[in-house]
Amino acid sequence: MKIFTGAQIRELDKYTIEHEPVKSIDLMERAAKSITHAITETWSNGMPVIVFAGPGNNGGDALAVSRMLAEQKYDVSVYLFNINGNLSEDCKTNKQRLIECRAVRKFDEVVNEFDPPKLEKNMLVIDGLFGSGLNKPLAGGFASLVKYINQSAATVVSIDVPSGLMTEDNTYNVRANIIKADLTLTLQNIKLSFLFAENQQFIGKLRMLDIRLSKEGMEQMTSHYRILEENDLRPRLLHRDCFAHKGDMGHALIVAGSYGMAGAAVLATKACLRSGVGKVTVCTPRRNNDILQMSVPEAIMHVDKEETFFSESVETADYDALGIGPGLGMQEGAAIAFISQVRRAQIPVVVDADGLNILASHRAWLQQLPKGIIMTPHPREFERLSGNRFNDSYERLSNARDMAEHLQAYIILKGHNSALCMPDGNIVFNSTGNAGMATAGSGDVLTGIITGLLARGYRQADACMLGMYLHGLAGDLAAKEIGMESMVAGDIIRYLPKAFRRLED
Numbered sequence: 001m002k003i004f005t006g007a008q009i010r011e012l013d014k015y016t017i018e019h020e021p022v023k024s025i026d027l028m029e030r031a032a033k034s035i036t037h038a039i040t041e042t043w044s045n046g047m048p049v050i051v052f053a054g055p056g057n058n059g060g061d062a063l064a065v066s067r068m069l070a071e072q073k074y075d076v077s078v079y080l081f082n083i084n085g086n087l088s089e090d091c092k093t094n095k096q097r098l099i100e101c102r103a104v105r106k107f108d109e110v111v112n113e114f115d116p117p118k119l120e121k122n123m124l125v126i127d128g129l130f131g132s133g134l135n136k137p138l139a140g141g142f143a144s145l146v147k148y149i150n151q152s153a154a155t156v157v158s159i160d161v162p163s164g165l166m167t168e169d170n171t172y173n174v175r176a177n178i179i180k181a182d183l184t185l186t187l188q189n190i191k192l193s194f195l196f197a198e199n200q201q202f203i204g205k206l207r208m209l210d211i212r213l214s215k216e217g218m219e220q221m222t223s224h225y226r227i228l229e230e231n232d233l234r235p236r237l238l239h240r241d242c243f244a245h246k247g248d249m250g251h252a253l254i255v256a257g258s259y260g261m262a263g264a265a266v267l268a269t270k271a272c273l274r275s276g277v278g279k280v281t282v283c284t285p286r287r288n289n290d291i292l293q294m295s296v297p298e299a300i301m302h303v304d305k306e307e308t309f310f311s312e313s314v315e316t317a318d319y320d321a322l323g324i325g326p327g328l329g330m331q332e333g334a335a336i337a338f339i340s341q342v343r344r345a346q347i348p349v350v351v352d353a354d355g356l357n358i359l360a361s362h363r364a365w366l367q368q369l370p371k372g373i374i375m376t377p378h379p380r381e382f383e384r385l386s387g388n389r390f391n392d393s394y395e396r397l398s399n400a401r402d403m404a405e406h407l408q409a410y411i412i413l414k415g416h417n418s419a420l421c422m423p424d425g426n427i428v429f430n431s432t433g434n435a436g437m438a439t440a441g442s443g444d445v446l447t448g449i450i451t452g453l454l455a456r457g458y459r460q461a462d463a464c465m466l467g468m469y470l471h472g473l474a475g476d477l478a479a480k481e482i483g484m485e486s487m488v489a490g491d492i493i494r495y496l497p498k499a500f501r502r503l504e505d
């Protein structure tokens, strides 16, 4: 599913009106109907409703919803903020329709003085102040109103976007002046800012309402942001030939685990073996040999000459992909072996964990990375790698996108909706995964999966998309059966076969 910016949403709105054909006011009526339906489904008409409508089309939606609720015998009071005497056309029409229907308890058009109504626990507030047309942080009277609503005990439903929240960049927004909704009913598509952790406090529960904007218009519109869906991935799956031999299915090399961190190597190797690849070799320091042999008997060992750390790069001619970094350690010896390994690899490479930390402490090496390299930092690792502190997720994501373009790399910024930043500047968000995966070792599992997929023959972009999707899906399937609270990284590996099956079916 594509994610559109505020400006693109307005274009799509226009395209739909011109091509469907549907009048603008009827599109608003359609949106209001689905919003009203979502509200009446959840709350009965015993609950008093207070509506705050702004001067644009978000306010127009709110006025139409007020009329529809009142017609269904809800007790509705409406405040329309028309401070500049400048309502949008459709907002004006809906104001007229609302007045004519005479079904609301109160309609107050606020021009300057505003005496706010009492908001109580049993009340439903509908926030239709501003939506995708917000163009600066809220201030003055609107900011006071937002604070007043936020400190009340009433239940708040936001139409399209919590008022005050920008659809993309909130880096310099004033967070105290953004509505904190209990439920956001967003129209047609998710907005970019809804994917960021720090904005969840404003959105509350999220529901997307299909208002049937032109499919053709959405297909034609290019978007730099996209959310992965199962249907995007199914056609990308490689077929497994019945005459397949392990020699045809790829040979992966995992370089991981220093002394005391053998577990990271175990997890990455096991996950790699579960990702369809023919053979996996694991390179690890001498002292980890027995642990790995016993924990992952399917893997081939390449034992480093050092007892406790990776010290000597491996010839990669016999391998199809390299995954390097989990639990690798950061001794200078390991760092030098790491960069030599990455530089000499003529095969696709995934760098994670200590591999990224090594790069962060030798930032000049970033310029020596082969094009097409995959890096999988979590937010802190990315901060170290980029040498920046970020104010918020948007800034971090923009920085990761720039780095991916600059280095011609694939960067997976891990998190709840992991973001794959591609060398061409496009960003794909993952849609699977859950909080049960916030447990040590989950990232090592992802490294193993992507390395396995690369060795199996997937191109970088496909391996990244499929890898993060399967990783999250396995976590979701695990959570369904065993719950999130006591999930461990090994559970993600255990559920990988089911995740593959689900995609293949």
Ligand SMILES: NC(=O)C1=CN([C@@H]2O[C@H](COP(=O)(O)OP(=O)(O)OC[C@H]3O[C@@H](n4cnc5c(N)ncnc54)[C@H](OP(=O)(O)O)[C@@H]3O)[C@@H](O)[C@H]2O)[C@@H](O)CC1
Pocket: 009, 010, 012, 013, 027, 028, 031, 054, 055, 056, 057, 058, 059, 060, 061, 086, 088, 129, 130, 131, 132, 133, 134, 135, 136, 137, 138, 139, 142, 159, 160, 161, 187, 188, 211, 213
């Ligand atoms: N998706 C779709 O196709 C459909 C979308 N629909 C709905 O339309 C909504 C978008 O409507 P919209 O474009 O009219 O913008 P909206 O959010 O109402 O705000 C614009 C007004 O706010 C003002 N303003 C802005 N910032 C401000 C500030 N900080 N402080 C004060 N004022 C500020 C701005 O004034 P200006 O600054 O431009 O003078 C202007 O008056 C969308 O969210 C959805 O609900 C549906 O109806 C049907 C189909």
Ligand SMILES: Nc1ncnc2c1ncn2[C@@H]1O[C@H](COP(=O)(O)OP(=O)(O)O)[C@@H](O)[C@H]1O
Pocket: 353, 377, 378, 414, 415, 416, 417, 418, 432, 433, 434, 435, 436, 437, 438, 439, 440, 441, 442, 443, 444, 445, 446, 471, 472
């Ligand atoms: N709340 C969450 N929702 C979805 N996925 C999550 C969540 N928390 C963690 N994950 C996933 O788990 C993995 C954690 O990786 P990482 O932070 O590197 O862990 P570790 O270093 O312990 O291996 C990432 O792929 C991330 O996307």
Ligand SMILES: [K+]
Pocket: 058, 127, 128, 129, 130, 131, 158, 159, 160, 161, 162, 163
């Ligand atoms: K709103």
